[in-house]
Amino acid sequence: MKTTQRVLLAALLGVSLAAGAAVLKTDPAKTSVSAVFKQMNVPVESKFTKYRVTIDYNAQAIDSSKASVEVDTASLDMGDPEYNKEVAKKEWFNSAQFPKATFVSSSIKSAGAGKLTVAGKLTIKGKAADVAFPVTVKTEGGKQVFDGALPIKRLAFNIGEGEWKDTGMVADEVTIKFHVVSQ
Numbered sequence: 001m002k003t004t005q006r007v008l009l010a011a012l013l014g015v016s017l018a019a020g021a022a023v024l025k026t027d028p029a030k031t032s033v034s035a036v037f038k039q040m041n042v043p044v045e046s047k048f049t050k051y052r053v054t055i056d057y058n059a060q061a062i063d064s065s066k067a068s069v070e071v072d073t074a075s076l077d078m079g080d081p082e083y084n085k086e087v088a089k090k091e092w093f094n095s096a097q098f099p100k101a102t103f104v105s106s107s108i109k110s111a112g113a114g115k116l117t118v119a120g121k122l123t124i125k126g127k128a129a130d131v132a133f134p135v136t137v138k139t140e141g142g143k144q145v146f147d148g149a150l151p152i153k154r155l156a157f158n159i160g161e162g163e164w165k166d167t168g169m170v171a172d173e174v175t176i177k178f179h180v181v182s183q
Helices: 003-020 081-088
Strands: 032-039 042-048 051-056 066-072 100-110 115-124 127-140 143-153 170-181
Touching: 051 170, 115 143
Parallel strands: none
Antiparallel strands: 032 042, 032 170, 051 066, 066 100, 100 115, 115 127, 127 143, 143 170
């Protein structure tokens, strides 16, 4: 093999390896983050409209992958401007004092073909907790697609203070769902 060919091959391999470890750019039009809960025993799903998802995913070295999510707590769209203002208040997200909810992974492990277990720290309203949850990953049209759901207890994060601690109106169980598509 000629020296020029070796240099070209090495350069192509280097680009290929670097591409496998790159931070994925997410497609905002196809990505979503939502909260699912029961209000008066009726399921409700509300989407957050402002968030930032960063995934540094390497399918060949999953253990070196990382993820972080930052959600604007005042961006929860309950379908009504008055409800949206209400959930930003002190009793709920207290968005004035705690404008962001965050998740930062501490580990991402393979859990079988197309499955991951993600662990890390979730912080909402100043309260932090270690969490772990399953995620599916697949390639669709050359894009990486991540889907997952993280069940939490809202009262553990002081979401719903005062009279809203009563779980008869709004259940304690909340599932944070996400669908992330790379560009």
